[in-house]
Amino acid sequence: MDKVNAPVGGHQAIANARRLGTSLRKKRIRKFVGNKLAVFGLAVIVVFLFMALFAPFLTPYDPLEPNFGQTLKGPSAEHWFGTDSMGRDLYTRVLYGARVSILIAVSSSLIANAIGVVMGAFGGYFGGWLDKGLVRLSELFACFPQLIIVLVVMAFIGPGTFNLILVFAITGWTGTFRLVRAEYMSKKEETYVKACEAFGMSRLKIMFFQILPSVMTTVIIQVTMNIPGYVMSEAGLSFLGFGVPMSTPTWGTMLNAAKSMKVLLYAPGVWLVPGCAISLFVLAVNFFGDGLRDVMDPRQQ
């Protein structure tokens, strides 16, 4: 926002703007640090990422190796969170599961938002029939349960980790689209855009080099706030048997074990562990996202 709003001017003006920028950044960081929940969220996220990245160094077990002598055991010194129906260490599986679950959520959110931004930019900036069409399309997506769209698309392109990301991206762009479109609609009336247009700058250039940076705040917040939804959706779909292949440990495929009444009723640890991992991670991202929004975009609280 800071950089772009400084119109064509002398070096002094730019320097001023830069100074303003750094002090603003400092102010924001201070504000963020003051938000205890947001800092807690960030800390949890960092811990989760660390655990996912360094999983092999944090556990002596193989996430896939069965040990039929140790099935459905409760927490112990060897198995901190207990074991599942094949005697595999739950702590280990949560670590390895985090890799796939977080990867899916983050990449889905990034791609979905990229689609939303492009569509929103074109719709908001160009307006007209294109805009109308895109708005109708997004309404179409909003008027029936996302789960059904996801399932139908999933049936269409087939299962698999990459396809799951693709499906989330195809079906998840509408929220960002609406926000970005609204921003573009208001921004295109602003003076600096009019000025660029008057200079004969190409419309694509204006869209992506002039307006986009000022919309990035909204987008970054959107990307963050969408991640929890995808974590939960991945788990939900895997729970219904539509997600990633069952043999890949993810938080969702681990939860699938709760479909067995035996596990559901008499071995709660098996589903409590991945369930709590999901909830904690989602809670952390939500707190972090809220904090981020408070700091970066005070209008939207």
Add this chain to the structure above:
Amino acid sequence: MKLTRKLLALLLALMMVLSAAAFAEGAAVEQTLYLTFPSSNNANTYDFLYPWDNETLPNNLLWLTLIQADKDLNAAQPEIMETWDISEDGTVITMTLKDGLLWSDGTPITMDDVVWTFERYCDGKGNYWSFVVAAMKYIKGYDAFHAGETDKLEGLTWDEKTLTIELSSPYASFLNLMCQVAPLPKHIYENCSFEDDSFKVDEIWREIPVNSGAFVVTEHSEGSYYVLEPNPYYAGKPSKITKVVCNVAEASNYSTLAQTGGVDMFVSTSQDDYAVMTNTTGYSMKAVPIIFFRFLAFNFFDADGASKGFVDDVRVRQAIAKGVDWHTVIGGLFGDQASFTQTGVLADDVNYIGDWYEFDPDGAKALLDEAGYDYSHTLKIFYYYTDQTTVDVMDAIAYYMGQIGVNVEAVYTSAVAQDVYEGRTQDMAYFGLSAYDSLSWYQMYLRDNMDSMLGCKSVFADGVAELEVAFSDELKAESLAKLQNMDKENIFFLPVYTLNQQVWVSDRLSVPDDCFGNGWFFYDYQFEDWEIVK
């Protein structure tokens, strides 16, 4: 008339007093048996033709079969037929009708009803148990009748008293299968359509329940319950239980229903039910070993019929049999609720001669090397059960094979028939088979769709034909030994385990010792002696 009534009332009163005295508080127990079923997708309450799962007990009460089976499903007692006899060469079966049998509307059960029922089995329009239909195909003239070329089954000749069935070739279990055939009242249902299960919505079928068994439907509220009470025209020994209430509840498993009360007896093969029921008081369980296989079916050819060149070498299949620690996997996942088996015969059957493949990863590895197995290939398994136990079995196979350098990928498919038989991208598929007898397992080798994956038909044709005509126990043992050796040599299918059937009986119900067989079929439950004691 009046006097008789009075006398009768007096007699009844006297009997009640006497019985009350005899049983003290026992007589106060209302003899009502409660059964409960989870509602199926189609919300049907009962299905006479194709009883499924726990519907089989009420069906046993509603219908008489031609011959009554004992709990091992062998022809044992007269039921609709007084006598039965089979010729030396096994091709002619003669049965005589019992006198004085009546339908529940009071009309006599005649040979016409019996013949009409045979015709329904043979015209291919209704949905019947496939293993019975498989036997019916041996009746002379079946093909012509089935194709609609003639309206008379050549192999059937009958008069009022005697039915003679002529088979085109002998079929050893034909008589036993007559225990699974319940004649229908022709005068009621002859105008019903049986095509594509449409009888289920046929009003005649639903509104006029006329049947032959010890009980009749006296009350029926679709989708919620039906009540059975003694059939006044039933000639057999009356049951102590005087009312059977069959509730339909919207739940997916029996254990939930049992916990809320109202189920006196049910059968299940579910590990979930087992876990929940062992934690539920007031029930006891009898385990019945049944033929309910889980097995790997290999596939040698791709969609165009060209050889894939991986599992078609028998040494690779042997390596899979040896490379996975099946005993540990099955024991770990099922405890004593499943039996490990390596042939098409139950492990506790006297004829079982399996258990050749001990867990031996080094031996498996040697076999693979010997076969020149391409370790860069990923073996693909299709599976279609979604429960966690199946996923666990798949994971275990992938893990153990991974230990000897073989990559295994287990892929869930919902469109299993299409993917397995037509897509053919798999090297194996994980199947389930519930069967009436060992013959059904071996007949699987003769199926066209299996043959197209394995080329197994020609290998097994003679052996199966021998078992089909194995009339004596010795012949059967000999034939099964031969077939099991063929199982071992070829490993077209690799059986993994069979599940026990659990029969759960509530403490308020007393049943004769050892009366339970496979609860999915018609047999003598000795229901007359069942009693509610609490």
Add this chain to the structure above:
Amino acid sequence: MAKYVAKRLLLTLVMIIIISFAIFVALNNTGVDPISFKLGLDNYTPEAAAELREKLGLNAPLVVRYLRWWKDMLSGNFGYSIAHGYSIRSGLIAKWPATLEISLTAMIVSTVIGIGIGMLSAIWQNSIVDYLGRMIAAIGNSVPEYFFALILIQLFSVRLQLLPTSGRVPAGAVTFWDRLPNLILPVAALAIPMCGNLMRYTRNTMLDVANQEYVKLARSKGIPEWKVYIKHVFRNSMRPVVTVLLFRMTLLLGGSVAVETIFSWPGVGQVLTQAITASDYSVVMLYTLMMAVLMLTISFLVDLFAALLDPRVRLDK
């Protein structure tokens, strides 16, 4: 007004046609043949599949079959499931009420509780109610409904043994009260996450409105605080809240699929997932359509309601 309604209806119709056609085309191209489910493992051969396909008229061109589906729809019998052979109409009659029962109950429960606590949170900002409300909202926002469902079963069925684990109609149930215990857990599992959302949204909207100039003006005129809240704040914050509520309905219907699975609730969830895996398009299309029609109707009612509530909104725009 009439013109608006007509336009809305037309738009709804167009949407329905697009949705149904999209699903029809997608499910016809999944590569999964519903016929294979009907034949099953025992009877399937490519030849048998081809024969049955011919018999059921599935070889007709796409458009012909699509129009045939509309014919079935309009005649009101909805046709048969290709994969499993049951009459879709009787399936619908059996399953749809169960799904509506839990989603609508959850909707009502969460609306009352969510908006209620949200309002109290806004009125008594930074009080203990506000603090608790925000905490519940944060948790409700982060815990997936199926995980809630599992925890509820563990707590209330296994530990406390108060409520049944699953099913809708217990054996021998006659009245609504007999099966009320079965309703509580699934509804709670669906309602709690939604409550959190609504609470947060109601609170924030009310605080926004409460800081608007006209509310401050009303206060400065000496109107009692409760009157300010009822007359100005509540009225003006309800419109966005109702809109959010509407969007929640789609989430509810979606979320109920997993919750139905856990509680063995005999709703459309299982039928729908089964039908989608089988590419049983006539079933999927009908259920999706039912949901779309429900959504579009609600959205229409909300707009209508908003116009009645707020004279500034005019419908003919």
